[in-house]
Amino acid sequence: MIFPRPPFLLRFLTLGSVYWRIPVKEKCIYLTFDDGPIPEVTPWVLETLKSYDAHATFFCVGENVSKHNDIYKLLLEAGHRTGNHSFHHIKAWNTKKELYLADVDKAHNLIDSHLYRPPHGQLTFPLIRMLRKKFSLIMWSLLSYDFDLSVTPEKCLAILLKQTKPGDIVVFHDSLKAEPRLKYALPEFLKYFQAKGFVFRSLPENI
Numbered sequence: 001m002i003f004p005r006p007p008f009l010l011r012f013l014t015l016g017s018v019y020w021r022i023p024v025k026e027k028c029i030y031l032t033f034d035d036g037p038i039p040e041v042t043p044w045v046l047e048t049l050k051s052y053d054a055h056a057t058f059f060c061v062g063e064n065v066s067k068h069n070d071i072y073k074l075l076l077e078a079g080h081r082t083g084n085h086s087f088h089h090i091k092a093w094n095t096k097k098e099l100y101l102a103d104v105d106k107a108h109n110l111i112d113s114h115l116y117r118p119p120h121g122q123l124t125f126p127l128i129r130m131l132r133k134k135f136s137l138i139m140w141s142l143l144s145y146d147f148d149l150s151v152t153p154e155k156c157l158a159i160l161l162k163q164t165k166p167g168d169i170v171v172f173h174d175s176l177k178a179e180p181r182l183k184y185a186l187p188e189f190l191k192y193f194q195a196k197g198f199v200f201r202s203l204p205e206n207i
Contacts, residue, residue: 002151004143004163006121014139017128019207021141024167027198031056032140034085034117036174037064037071044183045174046078052190054200056080058174059117059138062087062107069110081202083115083138084108092122101130108134115203136207140171146181147173153184160189169203 011020022030031049033056036042042058049056058075060082065072075082087107092100104116116135118127123137131137142163145151151159164170172182190200 002145002148002159004145004159005141006139014128017132018123018137018139019169019203020139021169022167022204022207027166027193027196029164029166029193029198029200030169030203031172031200032059032083032117032138032169032203033057033172033174034059034119035061035064035089035178037068037075038174038176039068039071040176041174041179041182042068042071043074045172045186046074046080048187048190049080049200050078051187052194052200054190054194055202056200057083057115057138057203059083059085059115060107060111061085061089062103062110063089065107065110072110079202081113081115082111083113083117083203084111084135085117086119089119091120092118092124092127097124097126097130100127104131115207138169138203138207141165141168142170144170144172144181144185146178146185147175148181149177151181153181156181157185157188160185161192164189164193166198
């Protein structure tokens with residue numbers, strides 16, 4: 001089943017602890033990309049964003065930053081923000097707390113950012129308490145489902161066009177798994193909402 005928006009109960013239980021969206025009074029969308037950087041996809045994303053004067057926040061996997069530091073530097077040079085997405089893209093629900101935090105810290109040594117997004121959206125309340133000492137925890141208000149192999153590129157775009165609202169934190173993935181849906185949906189998404197007067201921004205500096 002497809003649930004583009006997070007459940008109300010989850011948002012309620014974590015109210016004040018994590019960011020799900022950004023309150024705005026203007027037509028603004030906050031683009032985010034998870035799991036990169038990789039040479040096969042991330043440079044294409046950068047060129048596409050540049051074509052629409054769009055900025056985004058890239059939640060990077062530390063292992064990929066280590067392998068492709070030149071591409072990571074391109075993100076920063078292009079004026080985008082970066083965030084921590086752990087070093088090994090590990091799941092919180094089946095990893096010991098100490099190992100999980102160590103993995104996040106290892107990524108933090110490479111990714112100079114106070115933003116953190118947990119892989120797979122998995123956190124526990126003890127982890128939230130610990131991570132908030134160092135990071136702003138960023139979730140999302142809308143999933144593109146570009147990561148889902150059962151979703152067609154057309155369906156991915158349809159979700160975005162139907163669901164997106166001002167202030168949404170929208171999740172894409174600059175990954176090989178997401179590539180077919182991402183390359184179809186992202187340019188059409190940007191084109192559609194730009195024509196409607198929207199701007200695309202990185203997450204605010206004061207978050």
